[in-house]
Amino acid sequence: MFAVLKNITYRHLFLAQVIALVGTGLITIALAFLAYDLAKGQAAQVLGIALAIKMLAYIGVAPIASAFAERLPRKKVLVSLDIIRALITLCLPFVTQIWQIYILIFILQSASAAFTPTFQAMIPDVLPAEKEYTNALSLSRLAYDLENIISPMLAGFLLSYMSYHNLFLGTVIGFIGSALFVVSAKLPTAKVAEFQGVYSRIKKGAKIYFNTPRLKALLLLNLAIASASAVVIVNTVVLVQxxxxxxxxxxxxxxxxxxxGSMLSAFILPRVLDQFNDRSVMLSGAVILVVGLFCGYLIPSYYWLLALWFILGIGYSVSQTPTGRLIRKSASSENRTSLFAAQFAxxxxxxxxxxxxxxxxxTHFGTLFTFIPMAMIALGAMVFAYFIWPEQDDLVLFHTHDDLPVGHEHLVQHYHNGRHEHEFMIDDYHHKWPK
Known part of the structure; x- marks a missing residue:
């Protein structure tokens, strides 16, 4: 897995991701303590709203930002967004009202919404070989897990000597470090599709997403993943304290x-994905999440909570890590940024x-009760994903083109063994998935 770090460009990008995510992990923990400090009994609701605002920024900003970002120099875009995130984070320690949290989080996460799809879409261009890209996805999953493991450990150490308000400073350092590593990387130039306007750009990503069976199933798996991870992120501070x-x-x-749990599973996933297809692996991860959520209603003590969180971390990583592989299989290079932005949103x-x-x-029904409805949502999403995603998910598909004249360049280019077949993706020539 670590062999991909021999690629200097990817190594610098990976280090930028690690440092920024450790900082992001610190801000998530500090935000939870800040919400608990300001709202006490309403802490879960305040944190839930703050994180919902974060998601609202991602949904509204990511597709629009990616449409413009891919037309601009990648390095300048990424560095500028890191600087914006650092400046906003500097304001958070001075918050005294809940509404101030909401405004600053929206601005901060709007910058992240522009950063992430641009960053993700670069990796397939840096590592075009599928095996290297798969290893990069697992490393990327490890980097995200640093937000969940190194950041709490670092936060625990820092809290022994300082107030949680100072954790925000760690986030600032992370964003500045990320910008420095991006500056030092030699970024590849992507093939850019003709600019057709923001609305057309967003529409194209959504069209590919909703006309590709594996991606429709991915959306449902995203809901199962979100159901479990939201319980962990929102309710941990309330359950424990x-x-x-x-x-x-x-x-x-x-x-x-x-x-x-998430990090350890990410270590072994490249070998697992060599033996099993993406569908089997991701659905297995969803099963772990569903079972774990149902068990959460019965946890009797803190130590059982630790064991459950470890298991949910495994399911989280197993069900989410192969996502980039699905995106890569489902779009050409010029459409990949659009599709990553769609997945992001x-x-x-x-x-x-x-x-x-x-x-x-x-807040209204009790922290332990929350596990049951979230488990039901995850279960329903997993079942629908199972039926939508075909077991035989071949990349190369036979299909016809009644809309193209005989002798068209596309037909001639992909004519093999007496029929038209090639690696199928939704694009300008292919508007619907073949039955």
Whole structure:
């Protein structure tokens, strides 16, 4: 897996991602403590709303930003967005009102919404070989897990010597470090499709997404993933500090166990994906999430919570890590940024629903009760995904083109063994999936 780090460009991008995500992990933890400090009994609801605003920024900004970002120099775009995120984070320690959290989070996450799809879409151009790209996805999953394991550990250490307000400074350092590594990377130039306007750009990504069976199933799996992760992110601080009457350090340990489970599964996933297809792996991860959520209603103590969070971390990683492989298989290079932006927006639309829902359920019906409705949502999403995603998901498909004249360049180019077949993707020549 680590062999891909020999690629200097990818190594610099990976380090930029790691540093920024550790900082992001610190801000998530600090935000949870800030919400608990300002709202006490309403902390879960406040944090749920803040995270929903984050998702709203992602959904509204990501497709529009990616439409413009891919027309601009990648390096300047990424560095500028890192600087914006650092400046906004500097304001958070001075927040005294809940509404101030909401405004700053929207601005901060709008910058992240522009950064992430642009960053993700570069990786297939840096590592075009499928095996290398698969390893890069697992490393990327590990980087995201650093937000859940290294950040809580670092936060626990820092909280022994300082107020949680100072954790925001760690986030600023992370964003600045990310910008420096992006500056040092030699980024590839992508093949850019003709600019057709923001609305057309968004429409193209959505069209590919909703006309590709594996991606429609992915959207449902995103909902299952969001149902489980929202319970972890929103309710951990309430479960640990209100239900079990423990300290901030216990909260960071719980979040760390979730990240540890996710990280360990990401280590072995490249070998698993060599033996099993994406469908089997991702659906298996969803099963782990569903079973874990149902078990959550019965947790009797903090130590059982730690074990459950570890298991949910495994399911989270197994069901989510192969996502980039599906996007890569489903779009050509010129459409990939659009499709990554669509996945980014649609997956975060799921969190937009689950974050405030978990906060509302926890506040009005009790934290433990929240596990049951979220488990039911995850179960329904998983079952529908199973039936929508065909077991035989071949890349090369036989199909016809009644809309093209005989002798058309596309027909001639992909004529093999007496019929027209090639690696099928929704694009200008292919508007519907063949039956």
């Amino acid at each position: 209100s239900t079990f009457r423990l300290t901030e350090h216990a909260t960071t340990w719980a979040l760390g166990l979730f990240g540890l 649609f997956s975060h639309a799921c969190w937009l629903v689950t974050y405030p829902l978990v906060g509302w359920l926890s």
